[in-house]
Amino acid sequence: ILNxxxxxxxxxxxxxxxxxxxCSFPSSNFYALHWYRWETAKSPEALFVMTLNGDEKxxxxxxxxxxxxxxxxxxxxxxxxxxxSATYLCAFFDNxxxxxxxxxxxxxxxxx
Amino acid sequence: xxxxxxxxxxxxxRRGQEARLRCSPMKGHSHVYWYRQLPEEGLKFMVYLQKExxxxxxxxxxxxxxxxxxxxxPSILRIQQVVRGDSAAYFCxxxxxxxxxxxxxFFGPGTRLTVL
Numbered sequence: 237i238l239n240x241x242x243x244x245x246x247x248x249x250x251x252x253x254x255x256x257x258x259c260s261f262p263s264s265n266f267y268a269l270h271w272y273r274w275e276t277a278k279s280p281e282a283l284f285v286m287t288l289n290g291d292e293k294x295x296x297x298x299x300x301x302x303x304x305x306x307x308x309x310x311x312x313x314x315x316x317x318x319x320x321s322a323t324y325l326c327a328f329f330d331n332x333x334x335x336x337x338x339x340x341x342x343x344x345x346x347x348x
Numbered sequence: 349x350x351x352x353x354x355x356x357x358x359x360x361x362r363r364g365q366e367a368r369l370r371c372s373p374m375k376g377h378s379h380v381y382w383y384r385q386l387p388e389e390g391l392k393f394m395v396y397l398q399k400e401x402x403x404x405x406x407x408x409x410x411x412x413x414x415x416x417x418x419x420x421x422p423s424i425l426r427i428q429q430v431v432r433g434d435s436a437a438y439f440c441x442x443x444x445x446x447x448x449x450x451x452x453x454f455f456g457p458g459t460r461l462t463v464l
Contacts, residue, residue: 268450279352279439279455280391287450325391329450333404335381336453338391 373442
């Protein structure tokens, strides 16, 4: 059974703080890792699709790194803003069936 | 360009009734995925369909659940004889027919099913 773990489960930070969370996934048969941002009452929205070991992707104040050999990815948010409050999901692409295996998510709350 | 559409957004059924959840993928997308979020749990894969074909149904409960994606019209997730444990949010996602298989999936707003 493929397992994707995210930590921490929740995080409360002040506006302006920088923060990061972790996603652990199986290191064998790796094809891709997805990061999604999920705001309450909205649809999950893709942030990054990462495929190469050592890859680093950036979108505004949010960036992500990937280590496929040891099976982890970090998501960083620089200078958190209240609008960054959301649940951040990572998902491992299972090439056996073409599906995404999601972690439980990290719920981020940014206080003004 | 409209995103992934799901309807209804909220559905209430009594135990033993049938629930039909609809998903219209983004224009031009021919791959559809259904995920379920049970209370206090994360998103769990249910089924992956392409037009008129079920590609992977490894996440579907063995009984009462079925899914289809006909040549014309939306994808349908059907739950027969619903039980309270079926109460969950059901999300549909779609991806385009070209490009790598691990392409970004675009999610709909979900259908929240409540079984009384």
